[in-house]
Amino acid sequence: MILFEQFNSEIVVNLIYILAAMLFIFGLKMLGSPETARRGNLVSASGMFLAVVVTLLDQSIIDFSFILIGVCIGSLIGFFAATRVKMTAMPEMVALFNGFGGIASLLVGSSEYLVGFDPNSALLIAIYLTVLIGGVTFSGSLIAWGKLSETISGKPFLYKGQQFVNALLLGFILLSGLEMIFFQGLFTENQFQILGIICLLAFTLGILFVIPIGGADMPVVIALLNSFSGLAACAAGFVILNNVLIVSGALVGASGLILTNIMCKAMNRSLANVLFSGFGAVTDTATGETADQGEVRPVNTADAYLILEAASSVLIVPGYGMAVAQAQHSVRELGELLEDNGAEVKYAIHPVAGRMPGHMNVLLAEANVSYDVLVEPEDVNPIMETVDVCMVIGANDVVNPDAKENEGSPIYGMPIIETDRAKTVFVLKRSMASGFAGIQNPLFFKSNTRMLFGDAKESVSNLVAEFKG
Amino acid sequence: METQLTLLFFVLVLSIFLGFELISKVPSTLHTPLMSGANAISGITLVGALLASGSGFVSQPLTVLLGTAAVTFATINVVGGYLVTNRMLSMFKKKKAE
Numbered sequence: 001m002i003l004f005e006q007f008n009s010e011i012v013v014n015l016i017y018i019l020a021a022m023l024f025i026f027g028l029k030m031l032g033s034p035e036t037a038r039r040g041n042l043v044s045a046s047g048m049f050l051a052v053v054v055t056l057l058d059q060s061i062i063d064f065s066f067i068l069i070g071v072c073i074g075s076l077i078g079f080f081a082a083t084r085v086k087m088t089a090m091p092e093m094v095a096l097f098n099g100f101g102g103i104a105s106l107l108v109g110s111s112e113y114l115v116g117f118d119p120n121s122a123l124l125i126a127i128y129l130t131v132l133i134g135g136v137t138f139s140g141s142l143i144a145w146g147k148l149s150e151t152i153s154g155k156p157f158l159y160k161g162q163q164f165v166n167a168l169l170l171g172f173i174l175l176s177g178l179e180m181i182f183f184q185g186l187f188t189e190n191q192f193q194i195l196g197i198i199c200l201l202a203f204t205l206g207i208l209f210v211i212p213i214g215g216a217d218m219p220v221v222i223a224l225l226n227s228f229s230g231l232a233a234c235a236a237g238f239v240i241l242n243n244v245l246i247v248s249g250a251l252v253g254a255s256g257l258i259l260t261n262i263m264c265k266a267m268n269r270s271l272a273n274v275l276f277s278g279f280g281a282v283t284d285t286a287t288g289e290t291a292d293q294g295e296v297r298p299v300n301t302a303d304a305y306l307i308l309e310a311a312s313s314v315l316i317v318p319g320y321g322m323a324v325a326q327a328q329h330s331v332r333e334l335g336e337l338l339e340d341n342g343a344e345v346k347y348a349i350h351p352v353a354g355r356m357p358g359h360m361n362v363l364l365a366e367a368n369v370s371y372d373v374l375v376e377p378e379d380v381n382p383i384m385e386t387v388d389v390c391m392v393i394g395a396n397d398v399v400n401p402d403a404k405e406n407e408g409s410p411i412y413g414m415p416i417i418e419t420d421r422a423k424t425v426f427v428l429k430r431s432m433a434s435g436f437a438g439i440q441n442p443l444f445f446k447s448n449t450r451m452l453f454g455d456a457k458e459s460v461s462n463l464v465a466e467f468k469g
Numbered sequence: 470m471e472t473q474l475t476l477l478f479f480v481l482v483l484s485i486f487l488g489f490e491l492i493s494k495v496p497s498t499l500h501t502p503l504m505s506g507a508n509a510i511s512g513i514t515l516v517g518a519l520l521a522s523g524s525g526f527v528s529q530p531l532t533v534l535l536g537t538a539a540v541t542f543a544t545i546n547v548v549g550g551y552l553v554t555n556r557m558l559s560m561f562k563k564k565k566a567e
Binding site: 024032033041051055056066069077079082083087094103104111122230240242245247249258262354359361366368370372 | 473474477480481484485487488489491492493494495496497498499500501502503504505506507508509510511512513514515516517518519520521522523524525526529531532533535536537538539540541542543544545546547548549550551552553554555556557558559560561562563564
């Protein structure tokens, strides 16, 4: 009878793990539409809850006190982080959480390694990969977090002999992997030493991998590190031979890779180019002088109001500058007034408009802009000629016509929102300074463009006042 | 052992394909919640951490300490990830039909 029960409980545990994996899959599927997304997140969370509860029933757990300590501390930190974080700081938080996922997998791999099981090369390979990927994710994410929160300089950091140093590091990592898997005692005396060395090498690799990349490219990096955190969990699944870790890790890994690819495409750059070229550090060689820019036509609020008042379709193109100026609430108010005035109002969101994939959508959602008026560049570009007024608010490079017209431009080929083809373009801008790519924007000099200088929030509030006036 | 590993590899490959299918259907407007939700899912490593943390301090002090640290980090990921995703998704509203 007891034998039967034990046999049974193992099957039940595994079935529940499968159920948890199914709930993750359903949860992700429900993220396919904003209407079901919130329930999807709950479905996914209940999968996690199931997996944790069934694990706690495992007979190998003999002491719950340490678990309790860890869960309590973790829950408190997680709760406060999630409820306090500002939506503008979302990329930093995701970066940090990627790192936590990585270090958790590294610690799980390490504890399995040090517990001293029968030497088995397949498991050793899994442990090596867990520690390596987890370590790279952790230190890389911390650097990404530092760059995003501007704790460390967002400038690309390039130095002479970078390639050589990286090659050397990779060599060492490979060597230490062989040492761990075949343990020959080549340069270490025991397991602690080899594990320490691999952790150290992984941390160094993570730092050297992210530090050369400019702050503006961090969206790609956090998407990639998101993928890595999943792969680390996946590798940990091979260490403890658990299918739910493998399934969920693979799902997260795939998700991060897809987002990385989308961000690269939105910038018309290859992943290798993002990771290794230090964009921004090299653009001064390629500014492609287009000498005769023509003149800038400023506009004041009163005139802008008259044009907007007469418009029957308005397209708002927000960039991160809008979020920095905290103008999204005023923008939403202006949008509503324009709609009351009979205009059709849409928001065109470029994939790299925020600081992480989909960031701008969240910022607008927070300001109560409904998601069905948010459109993508490829939806709006074909009908651009029918748009009466385009309002570019705090965006620059994503509306730069050079991306289409000037082959010498560093952003040539990047998909843009082709605002220059609208009947009138308002550009809300503090000054004539250039965007992150450090290049001039011919849009500002087009005959249908009017510059509305000043703080974006103030300008939009003034327009709102005119409408209410 | 070998058959189990092969089976797990099989699971891995299928999951990757499934992941690509699922995620490519997520609209760009939900990419940030997708990332934070994925973050929470990657906290599944908590399962391994719990086993290590509960293995008994007297017999396995090092494993328990490493495991407890892992439990802490993974719990931050799970709790924080799901909560912040829920917070974001609750802001996504459709225009009321008038």
